[in-house]
Amino acid sequence: MLGFFRSFLKSRIGVVVALLFLGLIALAFASADVTGSGFGGIAGGDRTAKVGSSRLGTAELAKALTNAFEQERQRQPGLTMKQFLDAGGMETVLTGLTDRLAMAEWGKRHGMVASDRLVDSEIVKIQAFQGVDGKFSQTTYEQLLAQRGLTDKEVRKDLGQGLLARQLLLPAAFGAQMADEAVQRYASLLTEKRIGTIATIPSLAFAPASPPDANTLTAFYNANKGRYMQPERRTIRYLVVDEASLKTVPAPTEAEVANRYKLNTAVYAPSEQRSITQVIVPTEAAAKALTTEVGSTGSLDNAARAKGLVPSKLENQTRETLASQTAKPVADAAFAAAQGTLAAPAKSGLGWHVVKVDAVKRNAGKTLDQARPELVTALTLEKRRAALSDLAAQAEQEIDNGTGLADIAKTLNLTVATTPPLTANGSVFGKQGEQVAADLAPLVQAAFAMEREGEAQLAELKPGEKFAIFDVGQLTAATPAPLDLIKGNVARDWAVDQGSAKAKAAADKILAALNKGTPMAEALKLAGVALPAPQPIDLPRAALTQMQGQVPAPLALLFAMAKGSNKRLEGADKAGWYLVALKDIVIGDVKRGDQVFAQAARSFAADSGDEFAQQLRSAIRKDIGVERNEAGIKAVRDQLTGANTQ
Numbered sequence: 001m002l003g004f005f006r007s008f009l010k011s012r013i014g015v016v017v018a019l020l021f022l023g024l025i026a027l028a029f030a031s032a033d034v035t036g037s038g039f040g041g042i043a044g045g046d047r048t049a050k051v052g053s054s055r056l057g058t059a060e061l062a063k064a065l066t067n068a069f070e071q072e073r074q075r076q077p078g079l080t081m082k083q084f085l086d087a088g089g090m091e092t093v094l095t096g097l098t099d100r101l102a103m104a105e106w107g108k109r110h111g112m113v114a115s116d117r118l119v120d121s122e123i124v125k126i127q128a129f130q131g132v133d134g135k136f137s138q139t140t141y142e143q144l145l146a147q148r149g150l151t152d153k154e155v156r157k158d159l160g161q162g163l164l165a166r167q168l169l170l171p172a173a174f175g176a177q178m179a180d181e182a183v184q185r186y187a188s189l190l191t192e193k194r195i196g197t198i199a200t201i202p203s204l205a206f207a208p209a210s211p212p213d214a215n216t217l218t219a220f221y222n223a224n225k226g227r228y229m230q231p232e233r234r235t236i237r238y239l240v241v242d243e244a245s246l247k248t249v250p251a252p253t254e255a256e257v258a259n260r261y262k263l264n265t266a267v268y269a270p271s272e273q274r275s276i277t278q279v280i281v282p283t284e285a286a287a288k289a290l291t292t293e294v295g296s297t298g299s300l301d302n303a304a305r306a307k308g309l310v311p312s313k314l315e316n317q318t319r320e321t322l323a324s325q326t327a328k329p330v331a332d333a334a335f336a337a338a339q340g341t342l343a344a345p346a347k348s349g350l351g352w353h354v355v356k357v358d359a360v361k362r363n364a365g366k367t368l369d370q371a372r373p374e375l376v377t378a379l380t381l382e383k384r385r386a387a388l389s390d391l392a393a394q395a396e397q398e399i400d401n402g403t404g405l406a407d408i409a410k411t412l413n414l415t416v417a418t419t420p421p422l423t424a425n426g427s428v429f430g431k432q433g434e435q436v437a438a439d440l441a442p443l444v445q446a447a448f449a450m451e452r453e454g455e456a457q458l459a460e461l462k463p464g465e466k467f468a469i470f471d472v473g474q475l476t477a478a479t480p481a482p483l484d485l486i487k488g489n490v491a492r493d494w495a496v497d498q499g500s501a502k503a504k505a506a507a508d509k510i511l512a513a514l515n516k517g518t519p520m521a522e523a524l525k526l527a528g529v530a531l532p533a534p535q536p537i538d539l540p541r542a543a544l545t546q547m548q549g550q551v552p553a554p555l556a557l558l559f560a561m562a563k564g565s566n567k568r569l570e571g572a573d574k575a576g577w578y579l580v581a582l583k584d585i586v587i588g589d590v591k592r593g594d595q596v597f598a599q600a601a602r603s604f605a606a607d608s609g610d611e612f613a614q615q616l617r618s619a620i621r622k623d624i625g626v627e628r629n630e631a632g633i634k635a636v637r638d639q640l641t642g643a644n645t646q
Contacts, residue, residue: 048094048632051101052624056094062636064093069640077424077445078231082641090637094628099617100161102624107164114160114167122159172616173609178601184590187600191588192541196561197520198554199534201507202576204492206499206529211491218483220494225480227493232478233421233429236447237405238440238470239414240461241391247413249387252379260375261368270365273316275358276334278326279304280351287345287352294342300356316361326353385464395469396458405456405471418473424448443470493573500574507568507577514566520581554578 049056068089073079107113123129124136128144131137145155212220221228261268277300281287290307294300304311314322323331327348334355337343343355391412398408409416419436421429426444428434436444439461446459453472460467483490506527513523520534541559544551557569561582569578590597637643 046632047629048636049098049101049629050625050627051098052105054101054105056097056101058632058636061094061097061633062640064097065089065636065640068093077448085637085641090633094633098626098628099621100165102621102626103165103168103617104161105624106620107168112164112167114163116156118163119156119159122163123155168620169613169616173613176605176609176612178604178608180592180601183601183604184592184597186604187590187594187597188588190541190600191590191596193586193588194537194539194541194558194582195584195586196537196558196580196582197534198537198558198581199510199520199524199579200532200571200576201503201510201527201579202532203496203499203503203574204576205527205531206502206506207495208498212494217487217490217494220497221480221483221490224493228480228486228490229478230481231423231429232448233423233476234447235421235473236419236436236440236443236470237416237473238419238443238468239405239409239412239416240439240466240468241388241395241412241414242462242466243384243388245412245414246384246387246391249380249383252376252383256379257372257375258368260379261371268366268371271318271363272335273318273361273363274322274334275313275315275361276317276322276355277301277311277313277358278330278353278355279309279311280348280353281309282351284345284347284352287354290354291342291345294354294356300342300354304354313358326350330355388465388467392458392467395467399456399458399469403456404454405469408456408469421474421476422447439466440468443468446470447472496574500576503576504570507579510579511566511568514579514581520579554580558582 046058047055048058048061069081069084129136129141131140293303301311319331319335329346330348330353333343333346337357339357339360345352345354422436423429426436426441443459450472453475456469456471458469509526510523513526524531554569557567557580561567563585566581
């Protein structure tokens with residue numbers, strides 16, 4: 001379930017990134033606020049680990065775990081805290097935090113520090129702290145820290161630890177190489193081919209011929225209810241409010257239209273834009289000489305380039321914009337000349353400008369009557385948006401006052417709609433492939449975060465144009481599917497279960513025969529029942545890469561076995577057993593100039609760097625000393641999973 005999470009933290013870059021990620025976990029502003037989790041009084045000495053002279057408190061570990069869980073749940077909405085911890089979340093987060101503390105203390109002992117300026121540079125890079133202009137905002141920084149219950153000191157300490165970890169681990173991993181001889185040997189394995197056979201021993205082949213009676217089926221179902229769990233599902237009751245929901249909005253008055261026209265006088269007034277080519281020379285004499293020469297040749301560009309000067313072009317300039325880029329005398333001269341002619345030389349702070357007017361665009365402007373239609377349209381839209389905003393504010397006030405969805409619907413003269421039962425990922429329960437309507441998808445995550453039915457909330461569906469008022473209509477907890485609906489599946493599972501032990505015995509018997517040299521086809525006859533024909537395999541290792549992580553387990557085993565060996569592998573859910581026989585391994589012939597050699601060298605260099613970083617982490621951990629307080633760790637786990645409240 002947490003394959004991505006685990007594989008990332010174990011990847012080549014994950015070792016370093018995990019330390020930084022886990023340290024910055026308190027800054028995961030996309031996750032929920034966990035400052036009120038109340039871990040201050042947890043049993044276990046209020047400490048989960050002692051790292052050198054430092055200690056890792058229960059509250060700090062709890063906060064880190066909660067934020068890590070919230071981030072993982074964004075990818076897997078149905079994930080529970082218990083599942084997260086059982087999949088290794090506790091160990092990963094705890095090890096990351098203690099390793100960071102150990103490296104911070106080790107670095108301090110050896111004169112390594114993260115300066116205030118370096119920490120500052122990291123803070124300004126964090127996007128959450130940037131204002132509307134894309135730059136660091138002290139106000140935003142302070143507000144977000146206050147919202148998350150953090151202090152500037154905590155953030156700086158956290159960042160400093162992460163920076164020290166990076167300073168230690170990145171140099172340890174940088175530039176690592178594996179010897180060419182070793183790379184060549186391993187690269188040849190990447191191009192090997194394996195020849196063998198895979199046989200399947202299905203449990204159903206040994207299942208009883210008669211189906212189970214009602215009592216047997218019921219007993220099996222009751223003993224295995226966990227296999228038939230249906231996910232939690234909820235219905236969402238909602239009102240969609242948009243411009244179509246608005247009552248009559250007054251049309252713009254004549255005074256409003258006239259006032260808007262007045263405010264936009266510059267837009268509707270007659271205007272003129274000019275595109276020019278200019279050359280700047282140091283003296284008036286040079287400007288006049290160039291003007292005279294252009295008068296005879298007709299080309300300012302050619303005349304300027306002949307003298308080693310570079311002309312520049314300014315497109316679609318108003319008098320004001322041209323004056324701001326040059327000087328008022330230059331703009332006045334350019335706007336006094338006709339299209340296609342040279343303006344009189346004029347001076348700016350940069351020198352004397354020789355300007356040719358390339359093009360003139362004249363906008364006649366619009367009178368109030370001419371502009372009225374677009375002004376009315378714009379004002380009408382603004383009025384409707386404002387009315388919608390007022391309606392949203394009214395709805396929010398009703399929600400804050402505890403008004404239910406049905407009463408809000410009456411006030412707004414709208415009808416409440418209800419979705420079919422939905423699962424946490426937005427799927428319609430019981431209907432394969434059917435999803436909630438796309439415009440309602442933003443409501444699903446919020447609905448599954450609610451603790452009970454009937455608590456109205458407001459959510460924006462389309463900024464400024466559409467919002468929804470919604471609550472959970474019916475909450476159905478995860479429960480086993482009724483036996484009557486799944487009798488066929490349960491009967492098949494019973495048959496598989498009954499045949500599983502016999503299938504294992506048959507697989508053991510066949511494996512023993514294979515190990516004595518009996519051919520696969522002959523050995524399979526020892527099962528005493530009809531079995532699927534064995535599948536011959538003749539496959540290069542490169543084919544596994546093309547499967548993009550979806551390698552069948554028997555095939556993966558084949559590529560991990562020794563030549564001439566036979567192995568037995570259990571299938572999923574007691575479905576049966578696999579017998580894998582590897583006959584031969586054909587090693588690839590890789591030369592040092594081959595592309596596969598270069599790729600392997602890069603990959604193994606990264607692996608070597610990762611190993612060096614891991615060894616350094618381990619050595620620092622041992623040098624500083626890490627003592628875990630299992631009672632405190634268990635207390636945090638119990639608190640997060642609710643075990644101590646049951």
